Amino acid sequence: MPVKMQPTSVIKANLGIEPNGKVQKFFTNACYRYMDKYVPKDTGALRENVTLTTNTITYEQPYAHAQYVGIVNGHAVQNYTTPGTGPYWDKRMVSADMQNVVAEVQNFVNKGGK
Numbered sequence: 196m197p198v199k200m201q202p203t204s205v206i207k208a209n210l211g212i213e214p215n216g217k218v219q220k221f222f223t224n225a226c227y228r229y230m231d232k233y234v235p236k237d238t239g240a241l242r243e244n245v246t247l248t249t250n251t252i253t254y255e256q257p258y259a260h261a262q263y264v265g266i267v268n269g270h271a272v273q274n275y276t277t278p279g280t281g282p283y284w285d286k287r288m289v290s291a292d293m294q295n296v297v298a299e300v301q302n303f304v305n306k307g308g309k
Contacts, residue, residue: 210304210308211304211308212304215249215250216249217308218300218303218304218308219249219250220249220250221299221300221303221308222296222300223247223248223249223250223251223252224247225296225299225300226252226285226288226296227245227247227252229288229292229295229296230252230284230285230287230288232279232280233279233280233281233284233285233287233288233291234254234280234284235262235275235276235277235280235281235284236276236277236280237276237277240256241254241256241258241259241262244256252285262282263282263283263284264282264283265281265282265283
């Protein structure tokens with residue numbers, strides 16, 4: 196007797212692994228949580244003024260891009276006020292913490308997205 200399977204798109208949706216699905220949202224949020232400690236902090240405004248969507252993290256402060264690339268008014272930032280922070284904080288997080296993010300996402304998938 197042939198096995199009747201659901202379409203791949205239905206299986207992916209049931210697992211939450213379709214584009215913009217619950218696993219993507221969980222992954223984005225996990226990246227944001229782990230990235231926070233690498234984002235420069237003086238008053239905290241840069242870390243606090245963030246927009247998260249299912250697959251993007253956008254720091255909204257007007258100076259966010261300058262802090263991200265480490266160039267302010269045409270000059271390299273010499274001193275970030277919080278140790279361990281600096282430019283390209285997403286790359287810092289990937290290098291140091293991505294294995295933790297992946298483990299959390301795998302655990303989330305294993306638990307059926309709960």
